[in-house]
Amino acid sequence: MPSTSARPFAVVTGASSGIGREVAHVLAQEGYDLLLCAEDPTVAEVQFDIPRLAVEAVQADLSTYDGVEELVDAVGDRDVDALVLNAGVAVGGRFVETALDDDLELIALNITSVVHLAKRLLPRMVAAGRGRVLVTGSVTSMLPGPYYATYSASKAFALNFGQSVRYELKDTGVTVTTMMPGPTDTEFFERAGMEDTRVGRSDSKDDPAEVARDGVAAMLAGKDDAVVGSTVRNTLMSRAAKALPEQVKAATQARLTKPDDEPT
Numbered sequence: 001m002p003s004t005s006a007r008p009f010a011v012v013t014g015a016s017s018g019i020g021r022e023v024a025h026v027l028a029q030e031g032y033d034l035l036l037c038a039e040d041p042t043v044a045e046v047q048f049d050i051p052r053l054a055v056e057a058v059q060a061d062l063s064t065y066d067g068v069e070e071l072v073d074a075v076g077d078r079d080v081d082a083l084v085l086n087a088g089v090a091v092g093g094r095f096v097e098t099a100l101d102d103d104l105e106l107i108a109l110n111i112t113s114v115v116h117l118a119k120r121l122l123p124r125m126v127a128a129g130r131g132r133v134l135v136t137g138s139v140t141s142m143l144p145g146p147y148y149a150t151y152s153a154s155k156a157f158a159l160n161f162g163q164s165v166r167y168e169l170k171d172t173g174v175t176v177t178t179m180m181p182g183p184t185d186t187e188f189f190e191r192a193g194m195e196d197t198r199v200g201r202s203d204s205k206d207d208p209a210e211v212a213r214d215g216v217a218a219m220l221a222g223k224d225d226a227v228v229g230s231t232v233r234n235t236l237m238s239r240a241a242k243a244l245p246e247q248v249k250a251a252t253q254a255r256l257t258k259p260d261d262e263p264t
Contacts, residue, residue, distance in 0.1 A: 014087030016043035018186030022212030090151035090192035110154035144250035175222040179215035
């Protein structure tokens with residue numbers, strides 16, 4: 001549908017809870033009209049948390065082709081000033097024991113839907129000569145991820161994809177930023193079945209509101225990538241990712257992500 005608002009327009013996926021929901025609030029504070037999307041029906045509640053702005057909610061399963069197209073249809077012919085590719089899930093446990101369907105659904109949501117939605121919406125942003133894209137990566141983008149291997153690999157894809165497309169668009173007025181949070185206090189670990197891990201039990205997780213503020217600030221500044229949240233800890237993790245041998249990095253991560261009943 002055409003926009004009649006003079007305010008900028010943002011699309012946010014994974015907006016029903018956690019970091020995505022907080023990103024929606026930050027963008028609203030920045031004066032954006034919003035189109036929010038999630039599979040969870042509670043995404044409709046978010047629009048009522050944000051008064052005095054044009055906020056729409058679309059309940060769609062972005063792990064499916066039709067779900068992404070449903071969101072694209074909801075965007076209509078509006079110019080997109082900010083695109084936040086945040087929707088994602090994790091699957092915890094040994095790869096040889098996790099369900100194939102769960103891992104394939106993760107790949108469909110964390111990777112395929114990112115490519116699909118970017119393919120649909122980025123060309124119009126380039127044609128308009130302006131826009132900001134925020135991709136939710138993770139500090140694990142740079143590290144092996146034992147006991148949530150497909151998630152870690154999907155975030156490595158997100159970082160590489162974001163940096164690659166950013167370079168291609170460097171002269172277009174459109175920027176791509178990948179934010180890399182560390183462990184954050186959301187429903188992530190419960191949904192991934194990782195409550196019985198050291199990182200899942202930790203009381204030092206980041207505040208999703210802080211992560212969202214840092215991520216949106218980096219996006220609006222047009223930064224390449226940004227370690228967000230508790231920057232001291234997460235920056236140390238990112239530096240370790242560049243300095244340590246692969247086996248050491250994998251072992252370090254495994255101590256955080258190994259289920260309690262997994263043999264050492």
